Structures are given as C-alpha cells and as structure tokens.
Amino acid sequence: MKEGRISSPYIIWMTIFIVxxxxxxxxxxxxxxxxxxxxxxxxxxxxxFEPIYLLVLWRSIRLAFISTVICLIxxxxxxxILANKDLKMKNxxxxxxxxxxxxxxxxxxxxxxxxxxxxxIINSFLSLLRIPPINxxxxxxxxxxxxxxxxxxxxxxPIYSVLIKIDKSLLExxxxxxxxxxxxxxxxxxxxxxxxxxxxxxxxxxxxVTTFVISRLLGGGQFTLIGNLIEQQFLFVGDWNFGxxxxxxxxxxxxxxxxxxxxxxxxxxxxxxx
Amino acid sequence: MKKIIKAVVxxxxxxxxxxxxxxxxxxxxxxxxxNWGDYIDESIFKDFEEEYGIRIIYDTFATNEDMYxxxxxxxxxxxxxxxxxxxxERMISEDLLYEINYNNIxxxxxxxxxxxxxxxxxxNGYSVPYMWGTVGxxxxxxxxxxxxxxxxxxxxxxxxxxILMLDSQRDSIGITLKKLGYSLNTKNVxxxxxxxxxxxxxxxxxxAYVGDEVKDKMIAGEAALAVVWxxxxxxxxxxxxxxxxxxxxxxSNLWFxxxxxxKTSKNKENAxxxxxxxxxxxxxxxxxxxxxxxxxxxxxxxxxxxxLINDPTAYPELEDLVNCEVFKDLSDFLREYDKIWTExxxx
Numbered sequence: 001m002k003e004g005r006i007s008s009p010y011i012i013w014m015t016i017f018i019v020x021x022x023x024x025x026x027x028x029x030x031x032x033x034x035x036x037x038x039x040x041x042x043x044x045x046x047x048x049f050e051p052i053y054l055l056v057l058w059r060s061i062r063l064a065f066i067s068t069v070i071c072l073i074x075x076x077x078x079x080x081i082l083a084n085k086d087l088k089m090k091n092x093x094x095x096x097x098x099x100x101x102x103x104x105x106x107x108x109x110x111x112x113x114x115x116x117x118x119x120x121i122i123n124s125f126l127s128l129l130r131i132p133p134i135n136x137x138x139x140x141x142x143x144x145x146x147x148x149x150x151x152x153x154x155x156x157x158p159i160y161s162v163l164i165k166i167d168k169s170l171l172e173x174x175x176x177x178x179x180x181x182x183x184x185x186x187x188x189x190x191x192x193x194x195x196x197x198x199x200x201x202x203x204x205x206x207x208x209v210t211t212f213v214i215s216r217l218l219g220g221g222q223f224t225l226i227g228n229l230i231e232q233q234f235l236f237v238g239d240w241n242f243g244x245x246x247x248x249x250x251x252x253x254x255x256x257x258x259x260x261x262x263x264x265x266x267x268x269x270x271x272x273x274x
Numbered sequence: 275m276k277k278i279i280k281a282v283v284x285x286x287x288x289x290x291x292x293x294x295x296x297x298x299x300x301x302x303x304x305x306x307x308x309n310w311g312d313y314i315d316e317s318i319f320k321d322f323e324e325e326y327g328i329r330i331i332y333d334t335f336a337t338n339e340d341m342y343x344x345x346x347x348x349x350x351x352x353x354x355x356x357x358x359x360x361x362x363e364r365m366i367s368e369d370l371l372y373e374i375n376y377n378n379i380x381x382x383x384x385x386x387x388x389x390x391x392x393x394x395x396x397x398n399g400y401s402v403p404y405m406w407g408t409v410g411x412x413x414x415x416x417x418x419x420x421x422x423x424x425x426x427x428x429x430x431x432x433x434x435x436x437i438l439m440l441d442s443q444r445d446s447i448g449i450t451l452k453k454l455g456y457s458l459n460t461k462n463v464x465x466x467x468x469x470x471x472x473x474x475x476x477x478x479x480x481x482a483y484v485g486d487e488v489k490d491k492m493i494a495g496e497a498a499l500a501v502v503w504x505x506x507x508x509x510x511x512x513x514x515x516x517x518x519x520x521x522x523x524x525x526s527n528l529w530f531x532x533x534x535x536x537k538t539s540k541n542k543e544n545a546x547x548x549x550x551x552x553x554x555x556x557x558x559x560x561x562x563x564x565x566x567x568x569x570x571x572x573x574x575x576x577x578x579x580x581x582l583i584n585d586p587t588a589y590p591e592l593e594d595l596v597n598c599e600v601f602k603d604l605s606d607f608l609r610e611y612d613k614i615w616t617e618x619x620x621x
Contacts, residue, residue: 052617118495219482220481220482222477222480232616236337237616238347
C-alpha cells in the first residue's frame with residue numbers, strides 16, 4: 001500500500017511521457033494520412049524496406065559498430081589503469097576523465113568542427129610540418145571520431161566499476177598457482193569483467209546507432225543515419241507516419257539487442273549499470 | 275505523513291503566490307516573432323519594446339518547411355512569421371494565415387510596386403514584403419580560375435570536395451532542374467528523376483550540405499564554391515573581398531520573403547503594429563544596412579550606401595533576371611520532391 005502511494009507519481013509520469021508517446025508513435029506508424037483521415041496501412045514499413053532506406057540502416061549499424069569496437073579497445077585498458085589500486089593520482093585521473101562529461105556534448109562536438117576544418121588547428125599544425133591540408137571534417141572518419149569521443153566514458157565507467165570490485169585475492173591465487181600476468185588477465189580479470197563490458201557496449205552502441213547531431217555536424221549532412229532520417233521526416237517533410245514507422249523499427253532493434261544483452265548478463269550474474 | 279503533506283501543500287501555495295506576484299511586476303504584453311536565423315538586426319526588438327512597451331520573443335527557423343510544419347502542427351503561438359513566396363502561397367491555400375488589415379500598416383506605401391501583385395499573394399491581402407533576392411554561386415577567386423557562369427561548375431570534378439550545397443530541398447533540386455534546362459516548378463516526374471540522378475552524381479564532389487554555416491565556411495576559405503542566397507553573398511563579400519557572386523546563365527530562383535500573420539497569433543493588432551514598425555523607413559533602413567539583404571522598401575533603399583545600391587549582387591535589374599523563376603507552391607506534388615531529396619541525402 002505504502003509503496004503504491006510512493007510510486008504513483010512515477011507511474012503517472014511514465015504513462016504521460018513514455019507510454020502515451022509510444023502509443024502515438026505506434027498509431028502513426030501503422031496508419032497513413034488520406035483525405036478522409038487516417039487509414040490503417042503497413043505502407044510505411046513497406047517503404048522502409050526499400051533498398052535506399054536499408055542502406056541508411058546498414059550505415060547506422062556499421063558506424064555504431066565500428067565506434068563501439070574502437071571504444072572497447074581504447075576503453076578497456078583505460079578502465080584497467082583507473083582501477084589500479086596502486087595508482088597515486090587515481091582520484092585526479094577519474095575526475096579528469098569525468099569532467100568533460102559535465103559539458104554539453106553539442107558544444108564539444110562543435111569544438112571538433114573547428115579542430116578538424118581545413119583552416120583548423122590540426123591542419124595548421126600539419127602545414128607547419130609542410131604537409132598539405134587534408135579534408136578531415138565532413139568525412140565518415142570524422143563521424144566515427146565524434147561518436148568515439150562522445151561515448152567513450154560510457155564504455156570506461158561500467159568496466160571500471162566492475163574492475164574495482166574484483167576480489168584481489170583471486171588474482172593473488174592465480175599468480176600463486178603460476179599464472180603469468182597475461183594469463184591472469186585472460187583467464188581471471190577479463191571473464192569477471194564481462195558484465196561491465198556488456199553494459200559498456202550497450203551504452204555506447206545504443207546512442208551511437210540513434211545519433212543524428214554528430215553525423216550532421218561532423219558529416220556535413222552527407223552521411224544520413226537512421227536518426228537523421230527520422231528527424232528529417234518529422235521536421236522538414238512532415239511525414240509523421242513514415243517517421244513513426246522508422247522509429248518503431250528502431251525501438252524493435254533496441255529491444256532485441258537489450259534482450260540479448262540482459263540474457264547474457266544474467267548468465268554472468270551481472271554487476272553492470274542496471 | 276500528514277505533516278509532510280501539509281508542508282508540501284503550504285510550499286506549493288507560497289510558491290504559487292510568489293510566482294503570480296512577480297509575474298504581475300513584469301507582465302508586459304509579448305509578441306512572438308518567428309524568422310529565419312541571422313535575418314534581422316536584433317537591436318530592433320529593443321527599439322520596438324521601448325516605443326510600444328511590447329516585449330518580443332524571438333525564435334528562428336532554418337528552412338521554410340521547418341517553419342511550416344511547426345505552425346501547421348499547432349501548439350505554437352507565433353504572431354509574425356517570415357516565409358518565402360511559395361510557402362506563403364501554400365499557407366494561404368491551407369488557411370493558415372490571417373488577412374492583414376492594411377489600414378493598420380500605413381507604411382505599406384513605401385514598398386515598391388514591383389514587389390506587389392505576385393502570384394503567391396495575388397490579392398496582396400496576406401503579406402508585406404520583407405526582403406528579396408536570388409540564388410546563385412559564390413566563389414573564392416583565389417581558388418577558382420574558371421569563369422563561373424553556369425551551374426555546371428558545381429559538377430566539375432576539379433573542385434571535388436570544395437563545393438558546399440544548401441541543405442534545403444526546394445533550392446537544391448531547383449538549381450539542378452535549372453541546370454538541366456527545366457522549370458524549377460516542374461511537376462514532370464521524368465524531369466525530377468533526371469534531377470535526382472544529377473544530384474546523386476554530384477554527391478561525391480560535395481564537401482557538405484549546410485545551412486547558415488555556409489557563411490563562416492566561405493569567409494574562412496574552407497570551400498571554393500557554394501550555393502547561396504544573394505543577401506548572404508553581400509555579407510560574405512564584406513567579410514572576405516575574394517568572394518564573388520554570380521547568377522548562372524541557365525537562370526535561377528528569384529525569391530521574395532514577406533511578413534505574415536499566422537492563425538496561431540493571439541494578438542493580430544500587435545502583429546500588425548510590428549509589421550508596420552518594420553516597414554518604417556528608419557527601421558527598414560537600419561535592418562537592410564545590417565543584414566545586407568535587398569530591401570523592397572523604396573525609401574530605405576535610397577538611404578543605403580551608394581556601393582550597395584549599385585552592387586548587382588544585391589540589386590540586379592529585375593529585367594536582367596528573365597531566366598529566373600519564382601517558386602510556386604506544388605501542393606500535393608511536393609511529396610515527390612520530399613522523396614527525391616530524402617533519397618539523395620540517404621545515398
């Protein structure tokens with residue numbers, strides 16, 4: 001009874017701002033606008049499965065996947081360094097790592113624009129070395145860079161939080177039994193950190209696959225991702241029905257991958273972020 | 275538990291009272307203005323507030339479509355908006371605009387007659403012209419050594435990755451249709467398909483599809499060629515004299531932006547007051563002098579700097595623009611344009 005009363009504001013909030021909008025998206029997604037009003041139809045989904053839009057979907061998944069892999073490769077060693085108990089400056093390092101996250105990510109992305117452009121800081125530096133300017137901005141690499149830069153902390157922090165909880169006596173036991181440090185990493189530390197890695201992957205892949213700001217600012221409107229497509233349908237074309245259908249496809253994809261991840265996490269008795 | 279509830283209720287009551295009281299102190303009437311980004315001298319809002327005690331709330335949009343959808347969807351309460359010709363036509367036909375009472379806008383008489391009686395507002399009942407101009411190519415003379423007189427230069431591989439296109443569907447598809455020798459108001463599907471193929475063919479050469487950033491990029495020499503509106507070209511030339519503007523010989527788009535009162539307005543008279551204020555000679559001059567766009571206001575134009583009045587970028591003779599067309603509302607056929615632009619961008 002008491003719990004019910006406490007949770008009711010949250011339930012109302014979620015109904016208004018989560019459940020209701022999703023129902024609206026569902027409604028728009030499975031209807032088309034005709035002169036007589038809305039008509040039930042799966043035309044929007046049919047349109048989405050045209051090759052051109054599948055290409056957009058494929059591009060989103062591909063770029064998000066590449067970014068996630070890079071984040072993992074960069075983030076895992078970073079998390080291990082941060083989790084190292086002997087490190088003197090540990091707190092300072094963690095703080096330095098977290099501070100940029102307090103700044104608006106749009107601002108940080110704009111900063112990359114001035115760094116990467118032809119007359120930007122990187123190219124000015126290259127010209128000092130007598131290297132002719134190269135096109136850095138408005139390339140696919142710039143989009144990936146933007147994703148990695150913005151989402152790296154979401155990879156490092158879950159892994160870090162799992163790593164610091166690992167019982168050190170396990171590592172000592174492994175070493176006593178003759179394992180070298182590489183074997184300890186491979187056979188003990190890494191398997192124990194899997195839950196953190198899984199939440200890290202989820203937390204990088206999801207926002208990367210749905211982003212639309214990074215691809216517009218750093219990709220110059222040339223690398224349309226699924227998020228750009230949705231934005232375009234709602235804001236410029238006004239085809240809410242098609243936009244909603246794409247959103248539904250997106251929601252389904254996210255649900256599938258979350259289901260997959262949570263199954264994996266249960267098997268490993270997860271200690272991730274959720 | 276009861277104590278807590280009482281405390282919460284008391285808090286809410288107190289804050290409500292405070293909110294209402296402070297609200298009264300500064301309850302100036304407000305007017306919501308919806309304009310293109312970078313398209314007005316914002317100090318004019320202060321002048322207006324000082325003179326009439328009405329505070330301006332200012333919002334901006336990036337394309338006509340953007341603005342249209344926001345007004346059409348409802349939920350907004352803009353009093354004055356600044357759409358272009360074809361969008362005004364569409365908004366009139368969809369009953370989204372109030373008829374203006376021109377008795378409240380005596381300054382309308384200063385607007386040149388050649389800017390009235392256009393097909394987008396045939397009865398001159400819904401709009402007061404704000405600015406006009408053309409679409410053309412701005413190029414950096416230090417980076418381009420060919421003559422720029424045709425849209426074809428935007429398809430020249432020599433300038434690969436040095437070309438900026440507008441991220442605006444009517445404009446980008448429009449100039450492509452012109453390049454191919456078609457009307458930019460075409461309703462012929464084959465012609466549109468040809469334009470789509472040309473745009474897809476051009477895509478590898480394009481550095482980026484941009485909006486207002488085009489100005490900073492061109493001024494900084496980040497690209498060699500860009501499609502721009504003439505008023506922006508004037509401003510860019512002020513900032514970087516290496517930049518020159520050309521209207522391609524195949525013809526281009528001649529456009530007019532005007533002030534209208536959308537049906538979302540809650541105070542039509544104040545909106546008319548604002549439009550009249552914007553059309554007052556000193557204010558129209560101050561604005562045109564600041565943003566660099568071409569004003570249809572005769573008196574304001576005469577006050578401008580000689581160099582600007584004689585600059586064919588800003589004030590071409592209307593007779594010289596025979597190949598140029600004004601956009602028309604395409605009503606339902608617009609869906610084809612939407613689709614083509616989506617496909618070009620998605621590619």
